[in-house]
Amino acid sequence: MAYATLVYTLKDHIARLTINRPQANNMLNQQLAQELEEACQRINQDDDVYVAIITGAGDKAFCGGSEESMSLSPARAIASIDRPVIAAIDGDALGQGLELALSCDIRFASSRARFGFPQVGMGIIPADGGTQRLPRIVGRAKALEMVLTAGIIDAREALDIGLVSKVTEPEDLAPEVETLARNIAGKAPVALRYAKEAVNQGLDLTLDQGLRLEADLYFLLHTAADRAEGINAFLQKRPPQFGG
Amino acid sequence: MGELGTVIYEKRDGTAYVTLNRPQALNVYNLKMRDELYQVLGAVRDDPEVRVAIFRGAGERAFCAGADLTEFLTAPPPVVARQVRRERDVWGLFLGLSKPLIAAVHGYVLGSGLEIAMCCDIRLASEDALFGLPETGLGIIPAAGGTQTLPRLTGRAGALEMLLTGRRVTAEEARRLRLVNQVFPRRELFPAAERLASRIQGYSAAAVSYAKQAIVAGLDLSLEQGLELEARLGRALVRAG
Numbered sequence: 001m002a003y004a005t006l007v008y009t010l011k012d013h014i015a016r017l018t019i020n021r022p023q024a025n026n027m028l029n030q031q032l033a034q035e036l037e038e039a040c041q042r043i044n045q046d047d048d049v050y051v052a053i054i055t056g057a058g059d060k061a062f063c064g065g066s067e068e069s070m071s072l073s074p075a076r077a078i079a080s081i082d083r084p085v086i087a088a089i090d091g092d093a094l095g096q097g098l099e100l101a102l103s104c105d106i107r108f109a110s111s112r113a114r115f116g117f118p119q120v121g122m123g124i125i126p127a128d129g130g131t132q133r134l135p136r137i138v139g140r141a142k143a144l145e146m147v148l149t150a151g152i153i154d155a156r157e158a159l160d161i162g163l164v165s166k167v168t169e170p171e172d173l174a175p176e177v178e179t180l181a182r183n184i185a186g187k188a189p190v191a192l193r194y195a196k197e198a199v200n201q202g203l204d205l206t207l208d209q210g211l212r213l214e215a216d217l218y219f220l221l222h223t224a225a226d227r228a229e230g231i232n233a234f235l236q237k238r239p240p241q242f243g244g
Numbered sequence: 245m246g247e248l249g250t251v252i253y254e255k256r257d258g259t260a261y262v263t264l265n266r267p268q269a270l271n272v273y274n275l276k277m278r279d280e281l282y283q284v285l286g287a288v289r290d291d292p293e294v295r296v297a298i299f300r301g302a303g304e305r306a307f308c309a310g311a312d313l314t315e316f317l318t319a320p321p322p323v324v325a326r327q328v329r330r331e332r333d334v335w336g337l338f339l340g341l342s343k344p345l346i347a348a349v350h351g352y353v354l355g356s357g358l359e360i361a362m363c364c365d366i367r368l369a370s371e372d373a374l375f376g377l378p379e380t381g382l383g384i385i386p387a388a389g390g391t392q393t394l395p396r397l398t399g400r401a402g403a404l405e406m407l408l409t410g411r412r413v414t415a416e417e418a419r420r421l422r423l424v425n426q427v428f429p430r431r432e433l434f435p436a437a438e439r440l441a442s443r444i445q446g447y448s449a450a451a452v453s454y455a456k457q458a459i460v461a462g463l464d465l466s467l468e469q470g471l472e473l474e475a476r477l478g479r480a481l482v483r484a485g
Contacts, residue, residue: 051408084408105404137401165405184408188383195380195407198391203400206464210392211336215329218387222322230383231316242383 005032007057008039013050013185015043022058027065028096033072036100040077047244050192051184052081053177054104055088059170062089062113063097075128078103082193084184088177089113090170094152099126102133105196107164108180109155110173115163116152136203138162188226188242194218245287250277252302253284259441260288260297264360267303273356274312282334289341295449296441299364300348300434301357307349308357310378335389338363342453344444348437349373350430359388362397365456367423368437370430373415375423381410396463397422451481 007018017039019026043049056062078085078100087093087104092114101107101115117126117134125131126147135143138161146153155167168176184192194217202210221227226242233240245253252263262284264271288297301307319325338360347364349357353375361367377394379386386394386407395403398421406413418424428436444452454477462470 105408137399162399162401165401187380191380191383191385192408195385195391196404198385199395199400199403199407202392203395207392211389214391215387218385219322219326221384222319222325226383231313234313234382
């Protein structure tokens with residue numbers, strides 16, 4: 001399927017979603033939000049995808065926010081992807097653009113990336129999950145500071161507070177993200193999905209309930225071929241060939 | 245307690261020392277160690293002389309490098325394995341202990357080894373410690389609580405990165421991620437753990453155990469319920485004192 005505001009590619013089990021409105025700072029509009037939702041659904045339905053990368057076209061913005069108010073929730077669509085999702089952030093991740101990044105599992109940024117929630121300055125609040133996901137990633141104090149001041153922080157500070165897990169020079173971002181994605185794509189795909197589910201669902205449960213979820217997913221994996229392959233490959237000191 | 249082979253259990257001045265003891269195999273966790281750890285954890289829980297416990301690994305190279313994968317090849321069917329786990333829930337017992345637990349870790353701290361450390365309350369590491377969860381690269385996920393304990397220490401993002409990539413993390417990075425509390429040169433690690441244990445022992449056992457309970461149970465509650473729990477435990481201590 002061809003998109004107008006998005007480029008979707010799939011190679012070596014790595015799906016790449018590029019937000020492609022560079023002339024408009026990759027800002028969200030109705031069409032882009034809709035295409036993002038479709039692409040996320042497509043990823044969940046394609047067994048060939050082991051890991052996804054989300055990035056923005058050009059060197060100015062990952063996604064600069066939203067141009068129009070809309071009923072769609074692209075951050076929720078990204079969060080519904082059941083396999084690992086990496087955000088590659090080169091430039092601005094502001095407002096709803098930051099909310100898209102927060103829905104990803106791992107965030108890598110270039111040194112020129114900027115982050116912020118300008119919403120309260122406009123009389124509104126982040127409403128695509130930002131007030132919930134940000135404190136779960138950086139803690140309550142930093143989240144409140146960012147949301148209440150509507151300030152913009154740079155990549156260095158984002159790294160300090162745990163909003164991104166790595167900062168690179170701009171020219172190194174794509175290769176670093178590629179290396180990360182290849183590393184993940186070499187793992188067992190079902191185990192990756194279950195690990196993500198155990199962490200994300202588990203954080204909404206009590207510790208006891210979370211432990212039960214983890215154990216149940218673990219025993220369910222006993223029935224997958226990848227478990228035998230992974231253990232045999234390790235014992236035979238050869239790379240595993242995972243498939244599901 | 246029966247004869248132990250894979251774990252050393254010692255008691256000195258109110259501190260229990262639990263040493264994972266398969267140094268020739270990087271202290272890798274196997275079924276025998278599981279059964280012995282279950283006994284030892286029961287002793288820590290039930291022995292009134294034990295006020296605090298320190299967990300460490302024997303030998304120079306590892307706290308614990310993970311689980312013994314050769315045993316995985318002969319694992320019982322999932323239905324049986326789940327039943328065994330329910331009947332002998334080492335990790336539930338570990339995470340439910342109300343006494344303070346300190347992990348002093350060095351060398352490899354991988355897979356189940358890291359999960360054992362995360363069942364403790366305070367983690368001290370030597371500079372050479374190396375942390376990681378390799379499970380997804382083996383077609384499995386951590387099952388000693390790691391998917392739950394790790395994000396509660398590092399937050400969601402740090403935990404997902406470690407789990408999804410299997411990446412090794414150095415002691416200094418582990419400290420930044422809040423995975424360990426403090427990092428020491430190797431020769432200072434164990435003395436530091438003993439100082440910490442003796443400091444905690446200087447306080448009222450009830451106060452220490454209630455403080456742990458308030459924090460651990462409180463994280464599972466709404467703030468309002470957590471405040472109620474704290475007040476209830478606080479009043480109980482005042483009445484007892």
